[in-house]
Amino acid sequence: MDINLVIRQMRETDRDQVKQVIDLSFPRLYRFFAAHSLHEEGQVLVAEISRNVVGFAKLIDFHIEDKRYGCILWIAVHPSYRRKRIAASLTNNCVKKFKQEGANAVFASTQRRNIAALSVLDLQGFRRMGFLDLGRLFGWRIFEFYRDIWFAPGEIVLMHD
Numbered sequence: 787m788d789i790n791l792v793i794r795q796m797r798e799t800d801r802d803q804v805k806q807v808i809d810l811s812f813p814r815l816y817r818f819f820a821a822h823s824l825h826e827e828g829q830v831l832v833a834e835i836s837r838n839v840v841g842f843a844k845l846i847d848f849h850i851e852d853k854r855y856g857c858i859l860w861i862a863v864h865p866s867y868r869r870k871r872i873a874a875s876l877t878n879n880c881v882k883k884f885k886q887e888g889a890n891a892v893f894a895s896t897q898r899r900n901i902a903a904l905s906v907l908d909l910q911g912f913r914r915m916g917f918l919d920l921g922r923l924f925g926w927r928i929f930e931f932y933r934d935i936w937f938a939p940g941e942i943v944l945m946h947d
């Protein structure tokens with residue numbers, strides 16, 4: 787890719803540009819939750835090109851029993867900058883960051899019909915996890931897991947381990 791892409795932590799001054807990406811990327815209800823999540827616990831990585839923030843990923847981590855896990859809660863790229871592997875790069879950075887911080891696995895979930903998000907996650911080595919797979923991993927704590935990752939109806943869970 788012939789663009790000067792920088793992936794870094796969000797700064798306070800990036801907030802308006804991240805909100806713009808959110809407004810251009812999500813339906814109304816999701817916009818509200820995505821914008822709200824910027825103020826909540828966790829980290830936000832942004833993708834910057836020529837001093838413009840063109841994408842972001844909101845990350846959270848959680849524990850189940852004594853194990854630590856990461857989750858990519860939201861990810862979006864400005865419509866004018868899509869299909870340039872920016873989301874792929876953000877995802878890759880998120881996974882690396884979580885693994886460096888000691889996560890046992892990194893999760894993401896997205897709507898079944900979100901071909902773009904599913905393609906990005908597949909490409910970055912995530913695999914789909916059904917209820918039985920997650921049950922084997924978490925036992926009866928699976929419901930705690932669904933709550934931790936903000937699982938919504940119609941979504942597929944994916945894992946990178």
Ligand SMILES: CC(C)(COP(=O)(O)OP(=O)(O)OC[C@H]1O[C@@H](n2cnc3c(N)ncnc32)[C@H](O)[C@@H]1OP(=O)(O)O)[C@@H](O)C(=O)NCCC(=O)NCCS
Pocket residue numbers: 811812859860861862863864867868869870871872873874875896900901902903905906909
């Ligand atoms: C999902 C999203 C973040 C992808 O961002 P992106 O930067 O365009 O994705 P990338 O360029 O990294 O895509 C990597 C690969 O995934 C696949 N892909 C990406 N978008 C695709 C699409 N719309 N249709 C089919 N495949 C797609 C392609 O294989 C692509 O590689 P290629 O362009 O070389 O063929 C972006 O479409 C977006 O912001 N969508 C709205 C928000 C959203 O749905 N977020 C996910 C749920 S939180």
